[in-house]
Structures are given as structure tokens and as C-alpha cells.
Amino acid sequence: MKTKPKSAATREVSARGVALDLLARVLEQKRPLEEAFERHPDLPKLENRDRQFVRALTSATLRHLGRIDRIIALCMERPLPNKARAVTDILRLGAAQLLVLGTPAHAAVDSAVALTAQLGGAAGYKGLVNAVLRRIAGEGEALLAQVPPGVASLPDWLWASWVWTYGEEQAAKIAGALLDEPPLDFSVKRPAERAQWAEALHARVMPGGSLRRAAHDPERPQRLDEAPGFAEGAWWVQDFAASLPVKLLGDLVGKRVLDLCAAPGGKTMQLAAAGAIVTALDRSEDRLQRLQQNLDRLGLSAECAAADATRWDAAGDFDIVLLDAPCSSTGTLRRHPDVAWLKDPRDIKKLAAAQNRLIDAAVRLTRPGGTVLYCVCSLQPEEGPERIAAALARHESLRRAPLTEAEVFGLREVLTPEGDLRTLPCHLASEGGMDGFYAARLVKAD
Structure with missing residues (x-):
């Protein structure tokens, strides 16, 4: 007996159900969206078109989450109780479809109501979901006008940090650049x-x-x-900004280069393609396996080693040590909007301590006269210039080797007064922007 194919409405509700679960995994369980997406057991059951919709919907919701929440609040007399968290997420997904993705109102509203009905104990909220989303559908432009874009889409702590670091005008440009899908x-x-x-x-x-x-x-x-x-x-x-640090190292042919925290391997591949003799070190064997697969596909070679860089006891004789340190990744919000909701200031403090330890390891593993290149895909000063200032204070053998305008291909705006690299998402705005990156080049005394 043949099974009847699912109707379009049933498929849409199924896809939205997966999106609802993914949103909870990010916001409640603090799991990265990409990891949650790859490991979700129901995604393989969806057609490719529906999987693409799930990704687009969850990404759009997270990218505009702060603004969406403010708009939902304008449409309700009081916030929903904590026990109705799933209903809040259904409203967020519905609002993202109406305000960002341009989904037809009947599809967005009806599927949200149907999804609410499927939740245990939440059926009583169907009327509220219907009313709120129909108001958003009917008054979308007026509601959007009450909540300015960019700033309102960010957590308060992150916006405050960027205003303090870059000034309000530049912070607003950064926030605005995060709202569009990147090239x-x-x-x-x-x-x-x-x-x-x-x-x-x-x-x-x-x-x-x-x-x-x-x-x-x-x-x-x-x-x-x-x-x-x-x-x-x-x-x-590889994002344009992420490709710049390796290009600051000059001629790499025959040089022994250690890529610390190497996975997933974009910089390892750059180094190997440029003729360096590369050792790629990472704590995660699984991530190193993926790096090795990428090298194999490209026909490039590097020695891969799974180890904690702070304890690795190899001889300190590398010509160059490149440290792309684990960080908050706030510079990658264009591509990974979940990051804004996964991190908070406590994480920044912990990461800064780990970055200090990794910088010390990089200095130890660099030969006298060699180069340490430190970089992070973060916009937070605690993870960038403050770490370099602290490293220079700790290590008398280190000195900064300032970058020149020619080394950054004439992009003067990405150079700091100290000669470090600082890219912002709003740089090259007419060309589609770039990720936020920081890099400093240091030389170890002979």
C-alpha cells in the first residue's frame, strides 16, 4: 500500500518544528547553531528545500532577535511566563518570516498556530499567537519604524562594549552591517x-x-x-578578512610554520599553498580529521598533531608561529548570528585568560628572531589589543612589527595607529563588508 505524500502545509509545519527546536538549542542550551543544525536527528527526514528553509529561518530569527523581541513586546500587554518559552519562540519564528523573509501572512500565521497546537499544554495560546502575528502582518512597517534596526538587534552588553570601543557612530555602522546576508x-x-x-x-x-x-x-x-x-x-x-593575517607574513617558501589552534584549517591551507612547511596543532582530533580531509581534497600537505598547545613540548624552533586563538567570535556575526546570544562578558574574561596562556606558548615555540602572529575573529578589545599589550609587558623578548599600508593592499582603514590589523564588518561596505578580525605581528629577539 502506497503512502500518501505529505501536503505542503504538513511539510512546512514539520520544517518549522525543526526550526523551533533549533532555536531552543541555541538560546536555552547555548549550543552553536551550526553544530545543532548538523546533529539534529530530524533534518535528514526533510526535503532539501525544507532544510534550506530551516537554516534561513533560524538564521534570520537570530540575526534580528533583539528587534523581533521588542516588536513582539509592543503587541502584547505583558510578557509570556517562563513556562511558555516555546510559545515565545514560535512568535519569534513567525515574526521573522513576516518581517525579514517576506513569507505570505497566511502561511506564517497559520503554521505558527498549528505548531502551537502541537505543543503539550500550550494549545491555550493559539489565540494569542494568532492575534500577535496578525497584528505584525498588518502593521509591520509601523512597528519596524518604532524599533530602529541594527542596534536593537544586539544584546545590550555587546552594543555597550562596541560604543565604548569604537564610538557610537562606528558601532552603529557595525551593527547595521550585521543585518544583511554576507557574500x-x-x-x-x-x-x-x-x-x-x-x-x-x-x-x-x-x-x-x-x-x-x-x-x-x-x-x-x-x-x-x-x-x-x-x-x-x-x-x-574563507572570508576575505580571515585571509589577511597569513598574507602579512611575507615569503613563506621553505619556512617552518606552526599553526596553533589550526582547525578547521583555512590558514593551514593558505600556509601550505604558499610553500611553508606547516605543522597544524589543535586540541580536537575530530576537528583535525576535518582539516586533514580539506588538505587531501586540495592536494596540500601539513603535519597534523592533536595536543594542547600550552603543554606541547616540541622544540621552540619554528620560524613563525601563527596563533588564531579561540575567542568570542563576535567578528563573525554576519555569518554566525547565534554568537551574539551564546556569549556574555563572563565568557570574554575566561577567553582572555586562555589567550594569555596560548600567547605564552607561541612565544616559547618561536625561534629567536622568529615571528609570532596573533589573531582573533573578535571585535572585543579584551581579546585583541589588550592581549597584545599584556604580552609585550610579560615578554621582554617581544617587540611589535607594525604593518604597512602596502601589506594590507592599500586598505588604510584596517590599520590601527599601532600598526595592527583591525577589520570591521562595515569596512568595504560597498563591496559587501567583511568579518571583524584583529591581528598583531610580533618579533622575538635574537
């Missing part, structure tokens, strides 16, 4: 083939040689492993 950037293994792959990937060449494809390119395949050049190992995905 897709590629690093090409062989520089001579950039033009070829730029054409094949519908991309343009950026300063320094990265390729960039627009976020909404109609030719963009849904699966990257189906894109031209993937199977040939011609390129890997």
Missing part, C-alpha cells in the same frame, strides 16, 4: 588561476586575491560541493 569568499590554491575560477564561480577578485560572490547570486549552487572547482581542489571558502 561568499574563496581563497584559490594557485594564484595564477584566480581569473579562471572567478569567472567559473561568478565572483570578482578582491584586494589581495580573494574571490567574492554576491550573497544572492542566482547562479550560486545550494551545495558548495557542486560548485566548479570543488572536486578539483582549486579553492576553499
Whole structure:
């Protein structure tokens, strides 16, 4: 007996149910969205179109969460009780569809009501869900006008931190740059083939040689492993800003380079492609396995070692130690909007302590006369310039080697007065922006 295919409405409710569960895993269990998405048991049961919808919906909800919550509050007399947290999340998902994704009102509202009915003990909230979302559908523009974009989408602590660090005007530009889906950037293994792959990937060449494809390119395949050049190992995905630190190291041919905290391996691949003799170190064997798979696909080689860098007892004779330290990742909010809701100031303090230990290890493992390059994909000063100031105070053997405008391909705005690299999401705004990155180049005395 043949089973009747599911109706479109049933599939939509199923996809929204998965999105609801993913939102709870991020906001309540503090699990990264990408990890929760990859490991969700129900995702393989959905059609590819529905999986793409789940990703788009959860990402849009998290990207605009602060603003969405304020708009929902305008439509309710009082907040929902804590025991109705799932209903709050249903309202968030519904509002994201109406205000961000442009989902037809009947689909967004009806599916939210149906999803509420499926929740144990929450059926009594169906009327409220229906009323709130219908008001948002009818008064969306007026409600949006009451809650300014950008600033309102961030946790208060993060906005306050950026205002203190960059000033209110620059902080507003950063916050605004996080609201749009970012473009897709590629690093090409062989520089001579950039033009070829730029054409094949519908991309343009950026300063320094990265390729960039627009976020909404109609030719963009849904699966990257189906894109031209993937199977040939011609390129890997790497944000433009993330590609800059390795390019600050000059000629790498034949140099012994240690990539600390290397996984998932974007910088390892850059180093190997540039001719360095690379050792990639990471605590996670699983992440190193993925790094090795990427190297194999690209036909590149590096020695991979699973170890805690602070305890690794290899001889300190590397020409260069690149430390892309674990951090809050607040510079990657364009791509990972969940980060804003996974971290808080307590995490920053813990991460800063770990970064100090890793910098000390990097100095120990660098030969006299060698270079330490410290970088983080964070916008927080505690994880960037403050860590370098502390390292210079601790290690008399270290001195800063300031970067020049030529080394950052004429992008003067990404240089700090001290000569460090500081990219912001609002830099190159007309070109699609970039992730927030900080890097400092240090030299160890002979």
C-alpha cells in the first residue's frame, strides 16, 4: 500500500518544528547553531528545500532577535511566563518570516498556530499567537519604524562594549552591517588561476586575491560541493578578512610554520599553498580529521598533531608561529548570528585568560628572531589589543612589527595607529563588508 505524500502545509509545519527546536538549542542550551543544525536527528527526514528553509529561518530569527523581541513586546500587554518559552519562540519564528523573509501572512500565521497546537499544554495560546502575528502582518512597517534596526538587534552588553570601543557612530555602522546576508569568499590554491575560477564561480577578485560572490547570486549552487572547482581542489571558502593575517607574513617558501589552534584549517591551507612547511596543532582530533580531509581534497600537505598547545613540548624552533586563538567570535556575526546570544562578558574574561596562556606558548615555540602572529575573529578589545599589550609587558623578548599600508593592499582603514590589523564588518561596505578580525605581528629577539 502506497503512502500518501505529505501536503505542503504538513511539510512546512514539520520544517518549522525543526526550526523551533533549533532555536531552543541555541538560546536555552547555548549550543552553536551550526553544530545543532548538523546533529539534529530530524533534518535528514526533510526535503532539501525544507532544510534550506530551516537554516534561513533560524538564521534570520537570530540575526534580528533583539528587534523581533521588542516588536513582539509592543503587541502584547505583558510578557509570556517562563513556562511558555516555546510559545515565545514560535512568535519569534513567525515574526521573522513576516518581517525579514517576506513569507505570505497566511502561511506564517497559520503554521505558527498549528505548531502551537502541537505543543503539550500550550494549545491555550493559539489565540494569542494568532492575534500577535496578525497584528505584525498588518502593521509591520509601523512597528519596524518604532524599533530602529541594527542596534536593537544586539544584546545590550555587546552594543555597550562596541560604543565604548569604537564610538557610537562606528558601532552603529557595525551593527547595521550585521543585518544583511554576507557574500561568499574563496581563497584559490594557485594564484595564477584566480581569473579562471572567478569567472567559473561568478565572483570578482578582491584586494589581495580573494574571490567574492554576491550573497544572492542566482547562479550560486545550494551545495558548495557542486560548485566548479570543488572536486578539483582549486579553492576553499574563507572570508576575505580571515585571509589577511597569513598574507602579512611575507615569503613563506621553505619556512617552518606552526599553526596553533589550526582547525578547521583555512590558514593551514593558505600556509601550505604558499610553500611553508606547516605543522597544524589543535586540541580536537575530530576537528583535525576535518582539516586533514580539506588538505587531501586540495592536494596540500601539513603535519597534523592533536595536543594542547600550552603543554606541547616540541622544540621552540619554528620560524613563525601563527596563533588564531579561540575567542568570542563576535567578528563573525554576519555569518554566525547565534554568537551574539551564546556569549556574555563572563565568557570574554575566561577567553582572555586562555589567550594569555596560548600567547605564552607561541612565544616559547618561536625561534629567536622568529615571528609570532596573533589573531582573533573578535571585535572585543579584551581579546585583541589588550592581549597584545599584556604580552609585550610579560615578554621582554617581544617587540611589535607594525604593518604597512602596502601589506594590507592599500586598505588604510584596517590599520590601527599601532600598526595592527583591525577589520570591521562595515569596512568595504560597498563591496559587501567583511568579518571583524584583529591581528598583531610580533618579533622575538635574537
